[in-house]
Amino acid sequence: MSLKIRLARGGSKKRPYYQIVVADARAPRDGRFLEKVGSWNPxxxxxxxxxxxxxxxxxxxxxxKGAQPTDRVLRFLAEAGLAERAVRSNPDKAKPGKKAQERAAEKAQKAADAAAAAAEAAAE
Incomplete structure (x- = not known):
């Protein structure tokens, strides 16, 4: 049986309240759980x-006992100092794609050519 420490939603419409529970991974999100271990009120x-x-x-x-916390619960546990959370860092995510890099290079080349032409005209 695979155990998860996860969130179970409660509260009314547009007013969420979550219980942090230990449940079987196959159980529904708000369904049967083994034990309540905390809460989160966003x-x-x-x-x-x-x-x-x-x-x-x-x-x-x-x-x-082998229960695995979900990503959100692991974040709470790391803040409380109960678990270690690996830093997720993807520095390539913010970089532009190949086409955008090509367009930027062409634009820079045109600007450099225009500056060179202006310098040549000013020298004459």
Whole structure:
């Protein structure tokens, strides 16, 4: 049985509230779970201490038993110092594609040619 520490949504429409639960990976998102280990209220401010509440002892026990936290829960655990989160960094993501790089190179070449022509005209 694959265990996940994940979010189960509660609250009303447009007012989300999440329970952090340990559940079988095959169970529905808001369905059956084994134990509630915390909560997350995204409606509260980021500086509010009640925004994320974690039961550290239970979480450590479940991780020792093999439960895997989801990405969002792992982020909460890393902030609380309960787990290590690998830094995801993709420096190539922000770079333009090949066509855009070619267009930029052509534009730079035209600007350099125009500057050279202007310098030549000024020299004469």
């Amino acid at each position: 409606m509260l401010g980021k500086d509010n201490e009640k925004r994320v509440e974690l039961n550290a002892d239970l979480i450590k026990e479940w991780i020792a």
